[in-house]
Amino acid sequence: MALRAGRGAGLRRAALGRPGFVALACALYLAVGLAAMWPATKHFGTHFAARAEVIHGEASVGDHLQAVYHLWLVGHQLEHGHAPWLDPYTFRPESSPRVNFGGWPFGLPYWPLWAAFGPVAGWNVLLLLTYLAAGGLAYLWLRELGLPGGAALAGGLAFELAPYRVAQSAGHLRGMIAVLLPLALWAYERSRRGSRWWLALAAAAVASIPFSDLHLALGAVPFFLFYVLCRARDPWAVLGAAAGVALAVGAALLVGRLAISGSIASGGRSLNEVAFYSADGLDFLTRHRRHGQESFVFVGWLTPLLALVGLAAVLRARRFGLALALAVGVLVPTLLALGTHFPFYSTLWHHFSPLRYPRVPEREFPVACLAIAALVGFAAAWLGRRLAFVTVVLLAALFADLRLGVTAYRVARADSHNAAYAALQGPGRLLELPVLHPSVNHGSLYLYYDMQARRQRPGGYSTLAPKRAANLALRLEPLNCGEWRPGAEELLSHLGVRYLAFHSGLFSPGNGWFAWRALNAHDWGELARGGGIATLAPGRAPSPPPVREPTSRVVFCPEWVGRSPRYRHGAFWIRGSGRLDVRLESDAPDRTTITVDGASRSVRVVEPSRLSVPLGRGRWHLVRVDVVRADRRVRLVSIRTTRG
Template structure:
């Protein structure tokens, strides 16, 4: 509702940037307004509003997530509650709407902390309004249940997340004092500043000294608990919560509650600054906050607003679009394709959503083999059933991508061998369709190596490669025979060479060329914290 009118005026890219700036201003103003309702002078309240607006975690979660912008609803709910205390109870309607909007926006994990925090805040600030606050909580809880029943329960996340998944995204203690953003671990960027937390501790001490025990405990715990939970499985506490409270089994990123800590730290900073009314102290505090909370999160990138392949697609005959490489719906690289959907609107079997329907995940898993030029199992018929007439071949997404091996050459080789050709190939994205077109060439990889596709993990240096899926292909160049060496396993196995079944483990390759080898097992078996198939220890051509 906020973005689309702005986008109509400034365009999608400019509109998003303007919206981001407006949300930062709104975050600071709402936090400042709430602190003013708590009786703080204008200067300290401004300092607190600034600390919340530019909190590094909130900023990071505004770059590629909605968590940062949506977190402004928490100070809005608290401000409206304070207005209800002072003026009219109808202000609680705004509190309830703000709280309910958190899960409705998709930020269900934040709601898990925001709802009990608001309830505790209401008890501390005005226990006589507690029944009304319960109404706000009921509205938010109802919104969360609605999201669960309409979106989550039929999605790939209906069964929740494992603790192993949580451990991948768990922060380390050092992350809280690390200003540098490691874009490979952006979810674990939880920098709180170096001076700001110390000033917040001063705020706690000052509140206790003035006998404001309730607000001191609330803000102190509101900062501490999300910080501890951000450590995820690195502390036993999270495992206990995961087993005891079913809602905690669904989020995979334990840092999602940190906006609450950011707001509490900002409030404590404001109380510390309010210890003196000197204007100079406020000015210095604001300057220190700008320096202490600075982190290089944003970067400039081209929006690719005039992509030739998608421009050609917009005028092309009807038909569904598949984009290669194919990603699991939970992998964020799939969001790249959503951008191009704004210029060439087509139905597509892929995309990005952490709550994608189960059929979306199984379809992606079936089509992922195209990333490696593996058309086994009559994948061409699968594309026909899906109504795919066009393929956007994103060569750049194969390069230096941990989510997919760099198998661009083999993916293109598979397309060409099954009758697909490029209709527009002037850029890094090629538009591909069935039928003859101008020939396109890609550099051939080194013939001395084997190239493993999705379905394998590990390396020879680590003792071999495990199958991570029941179907695992790889490419190798050579002729004659190929012998595969597997670790002992009771699993039965099936092999194909270029689509032709063979008994194995000695396979006939035929003439010297690139050959696609597939290995299939009926199921995966437990191995440590993973489920795996066979362990390939080595291979020998000749």
């Protein structure tokens, strides 16, 4: 039958000839890619195609900025004769140059695209080409499995437009990296009927996955091995595939040794974090994001039904090994995507240590997307075995099922030529304000602007940041609110910081005004301004703040959870005169000291307590709060000023 012989109806290659059909397939996949990237395609050359948050006066922030930075570094390093796998700028001097695993392998094609089109259009073109690669490589793999051209075209379309893959392409590299899996499967299938050198390509593809996406590799690499075992007849093919898996394991160990060990993620993630990102049953059927980007695992309404038809067709053709591989490829990642909603996930988490590191259990879901797409291809072959127009109808229906009502992209402002950053001249490290913990995704904005600054920075954005860099961020965080603690100036000098970049759109409400005034008071003045960004250097004249004075009476600094200090020290600003009167409560006895304008008062908070401290001159007063035990949750129930 058609599923065995590879000669079915549908859009036959013979209808246009092989070159014509290939051109048709490429045109279809490119057109579908442009449709998936809408509305960003309207501003293809000036704005990033990404899902991003608008920041006033700056580039829109999202994980796409981190991805662009990692890809850009590869070509930037090569142009200057340096190691393309190193990041010489981030977390300096607290860390030696870090390995830029995220730049492999797509940093290589991005290099000429960046040179030809710039960072923005270069990213958009690369993104569009990965849509072509997703559909095209899935198509080639399915052709090797014996599907007719039209059916393989449908399967490629299902993988290209898989909503999870599309959503993960709108910022993360995961949508791009996922195309390496059909490449590996296609190369393996080619090796079964041709040169064994195809196994080298399969091994390279599967071994590349852990470098840019270790979490996806947890699903993709075992699936590749299981697929080979289900399909292999030649022991040499099994050995070749096993060598590729061994290389992938080695790559994963290398990432663990050089990136994870000693990082803020070295202890793994908690089950509570996993629960926060876990999908539930409705997420597989809902076209909008019910609770965040990561748990968006919509698979379509028609597509899963076609996958069931495809599985039945494969079983009917007695291709039991292939049916088993594809069924497992769908089932296992789908169950894992449920996270803590899957009854056995907790058991797996406790007994399989690699599973303790991803906080997002859906990371392996691209494997299910590819397996579903393959089954859709088999369904298309079975349904269209007699009538060619059925395949055309299926292509249209798949597009509607996976695209309508599903939005992944926005038009993201680029700000690729910022005047404030262009004014940075001469040596010296750069510190961005507000100082952000390395795990805060807004830090990707700083990575992006460093493509213009090209200088070392104590900060950065990475969930695998060194612990020393994270601790340094906590020490520098009070600057965000205008609190220069003892030793702050010496610390900046020790770090070699000669410039500051003030991002007014990232400050907590009210904090930026105090931060700017304190910078002026410590001899930092404005160098240049571009949009919502200002750069500062020491020894320059004071200038008006780029943000407005707060209108509220009390402004808390970042180190607070509600009205409780997150750490043993916290601060806030209050406007008024006379005396500061504070009522306090706590979960357990805790000594609390309040200091303002040089005067201090202390009380052991056992039951509701009150502290009164005289205020000095001036409209605004910085109030420092110190506790002995932050875990006892001292709360400032009321804060007011009184005369007298």
